[in-house]
Amino acid sequence: MSEILRIIGDGKEIPDAGVPDGLSDKDLVEMYRWLVLLRTFDERAVALQRQGRIGTYALYWGEEATQAGALYACAATDWVFPSYRQNSIGILRGVPAATVLAWWRGFGGVHGFWNPREHRVAPICVPIATHLPHAVGLAWAAKIKHESTASLTWFGDGATSEGDFHEAMNFAAVMKTATVFFCVNNQWAISTPIHKQMATATIAEKGAAYAIPAIRVDGFDPLACWKATKEALERGRAGDGPSLVEAYCYRLKAHGTADDPRLYRDESEAGRWMHLEPVGRMAGFLKRLGIMTAEEEESIRAEAKESIAAAVKEMESIEQPGREILFEHVYASGRPWTFDEGLAELEGVERPPEVKPLGPPTGAGAGEEGKTQ
Amino acid sequence: MSQRTMVEALNLALHQAMEHDDRVVLLGEDVAKTGGVFRVTAGLLDRFGEERVVDTPLAEAGIIGSAIGMAVYGLLPVVEIQFDVFVYPGFEQIVTHAARYAWRTKGEVPASLVIRIPFGGGVRAPELHSDSPEALFVHVPGLKVVCPTTPNDARDMMLAAIEDPDPVIFMEPKRIYRAGREEVSDELPFALGNGDGRYNEVLSKARVAREGDDLAIITYGPTVPLTIQAAERLAQERGVQARVVDLRSLYPLDVDAIVEAASTCGRALVVHEAPRTAGLGAEVSALIHERAILDLEAPVIRVTGYDVPFPQFANEDDYLPSVDRITAGANKVLDF
Ligand SMILES: Cc1ncc(C[n+]2csc(CCOP(=O)(O)OP(=O)(O)O)c2C)c(N)n1
Ligand SMILES: [Mg+2]
Numbered sequence: 001m002s003e004i005l006r007i008i009g010d011g012k013e014i015p016d017a018g019v020p021d022g023l024s025d026k027d028l029v030e031m032y033r034w035l036v037l038l039r040t041f042d043e044r045a046v047a048l049q050r051q052g053r054i055g056t057y058a059l060y061w062g063e064e065a066t067q068a069g070a071l072y073a074c075a076a077t078d079w080v081f082p083s084y085r086q087n088s089i090g091i092l093r094g095v096p097a098a099t100v101l102a103w104w105r106g107f108g109g110v111h112g113f114w115n116p117r118e119h120r121v122a123p124i125c126v127p128i129a130t131h132l133p134h135a136v137g138l139a140w141a142a143k144i145k146h147e148s149t150a151s152l153t154w155f156g157d158g159a160t161s162e163g164d165f166h167e168a169m170n171f172a173a174v175m176k177t178a179t180v181f182f183c184v185n186n187q188w189a190i191s192t193p194i195h196k197q198m199a200t201a202t203i204a205e206k207g208a209a210y211a212i213p214a215i216r217v218d219g220f221d222p223l224a225c226w227k228a229t230k231e232a233l234e235r236g237r238a239g240d241g242p243s244l245v246e247a248y249c250y251r252l253k254a255h256g257t258a259d260d261p262r263l264y265r266d267e268s269e270a271g272r273w274m275h276l277e278p279v280g281r282m283a284g285f286l287k288r289l290g291i292m293t294a295e296e297e298e299s300i301r302a303e304a305k306e307s308i309a310a311a312v313k314e315m316e317s318i319e320q321p322g323r324e325i326l327f328e329h330v331y332a333s334g335r336p337w338t339f340d341e342g343l344a345e346l347e348g349v350e351r352p353p354e355v356k357p358l359g360p361p362t363g364a365g366a367g368e369e370g371k372t373q
Numbered sequence: 374m375s376q377r378t379m380v381e382a383l384n385l386a387l388h389q390a391m392e393h394d395d396r397v398v399l400l401g402e403d404v405a406k407t408g409g410v411f412r413v414t415a416g417l418l419d420r421f422g423e424e425r426v427v428d429t430p431l432a433e434a435g436i437i438g439s440a441i442g443m444a445v446y447g448l449l450p451v452v453e454i455q456f457d458v459f460v461y462p463g464f465e466q467i468v469t470h471a472a473r474y475a476w477r478t479k480g481e482v483p484a485s486l487v488i489r490i491p492f493g494g495g496v497r498a499p500e501l502h503s504d505s506p507e508a509l510f511v512h513v514p515g516l517k518v519v520c521p522t523t524p525n526d527a528r529d530m531m532l533a534a535i536e537d538p539d540p541v542i543f544m545e546p547k548r549i550y551r552a553g554r555e556e557v558s559d560e561l562p563f564a565l566g567n568g569d570g571r572y573n574e575v576l577s578k579a580r581v582a583r584e585g586d587d588l589a590i591i592t593y594g595p596t597v598p599l600t601i602q603a604a605e606r607l608a609q610e611r612g613v614q615a616r617v618v619d620l621r622s623l624y625p626l627d628v629d630a631i632v633e634a635a636s637t638c639g640r641a642l643v644v645h646e647a648p649r650t651a652g653l654g655a656e657v658s659a660l661i662h663e664r665a666i667l668d669l670e671a672p673v674i675r676v677t678g679y680d681v682p683f684p685q686f687a688n689e690d691d692y693l694p695s696v697d698r699i700t701a702g703a704n705k706v707l708d709f
Pocket of ligand 2: 156157158184185186187188189190
């Protein structure tokens, strides 16, 4: 149970294993492109927060393999259910990056939300583990309709403490739904280390309680994440029910932009994991195999930079939504009378000044204000 | 004596309660090592150790349910919910157990715990960090629900909530956590552990936050400072003196203070941030109409949040009751 699937080495002590069956050279480069796009989005979002251009942001620097690797294994018709930590996963499925940035900028409605049916990407889920039963229900519905759609959901180590995790696992196992429970074990839940979160040595062993097959993979290795997910989806589609993937890694950065990990952990620990981070590691692997040249690598990075820069521009061109946005999309069936009265009341007073993100904490008390999420 | 914010005053109260009574324990997510995301529990781990100040696993039903078990065995747990919305996974434990333990045990074993909930908007937070769920708890028989708005009240009411044998939902208006400082004495406001019922008085009485006889404005939590500003504007603009009543206790309501204010002024306005329908405003308005209708010159009006999900933060100032909206509501009552 504690064995960990790993394919990409570190170019030094850890040797490379062979490329898994089913991945062409083109696939490998494409997966790298995904990793770079996610990384670029994340770094840009952190910078925007520091400049007071978006609100508090939950970064995922270092966890790109758990996202791109797993998603690459999915069929286009499969659904994914992200938590806040996979907030930008939709950009790999056609959700505009500007929409995700707008969500963090505090815009709602058509600016910050998307139609999940269009991209098979559920909304960003903030309350821990509460989206897991949705992933189960979706795959269950596909089963009722005799369709081969599977679902995949990401969540953290901390999320496995919530009741919704256990209920979802059990439902999926009993109903034999084609669901992949993809746990990103970054060993921290804000300030709470994994040994205070659970008494088990691994998360994978929790699968046994529900008769769900489980595997541990190197969460910094996109190919290991891909392979485990691919096999899990095949099992699901064959009618053999759900799987649990434990992607073992480490939260290399802060929990969010309002968090200061120096308050509760020794940051040199993160330093010891740093050489395993997925973007540089995948690039090294592709170069060792002679699949990607330095020029190709450079052009992938440049392309990502350009596309995220365009998204930032697009997000920043959004005007503050009008007051009527409060009352939009709350009911699909129409507006209750209370909304008309509310809007009339609002329009009877002068509009407050535009709301800007708070930006980084400064001066006395900096870092004291609440970390959000 | 020392100048303290609400956060520091709550922290002082927790230190004092734990010092006084070793049955007091703190449970919650990230409360020990970092002292909570808002730092309300800072320093308590170092002072009282990890048996009494506990970083729990991430599970609100587990935290509140375990706290109930601890209370049954005689401890006095104080639970922190990280943000308003995250109490919902623990709702079941609060409604079916915490609220009914006394009733189910012939009144002999109440669930003596305090559930602290930082709540409300105005802090530019991402989705699902800004709810005002107090009315959900007010609607559950067996719970006390309180909400301080000044550092001194926060300290005194926290001590009283811990003393109180009944389960107390302790709503903390996060927007004004650090809004201002005032003198908060290191002296205890009342003797702890006397069983003299003093906590009842501290926990059940409203406070007049501004004197006046022309219009009663009844509010609580983050809208109290805004209401005081609106009252000052009314005084300047039309010479009206509004009495601002800070409820402090949301259940039970201080009916005497509410009716007295409405009867004296003949006009009343209720203000809160939570959505309107079936909120505290409805209850306060009903009480006034039931008991003081003959003294009223105008119907009671509400200025509240709207019946919509709390918006994404770029539009939160449109949702939140503002000084302008409160003043407009007051003018409506005055001009009826
Ligand atoms: C129900 C609920 N409770 C509390 C929180 C506050 N919170 C946000 S993230 C977090 C830690 C989550 O840790 P983990 O599941 O390991 O995911 P990670 O953040 O490491 O990706 C907490 C407690 C929340 N979002 N939802
Ligand atoms: Mg984690």
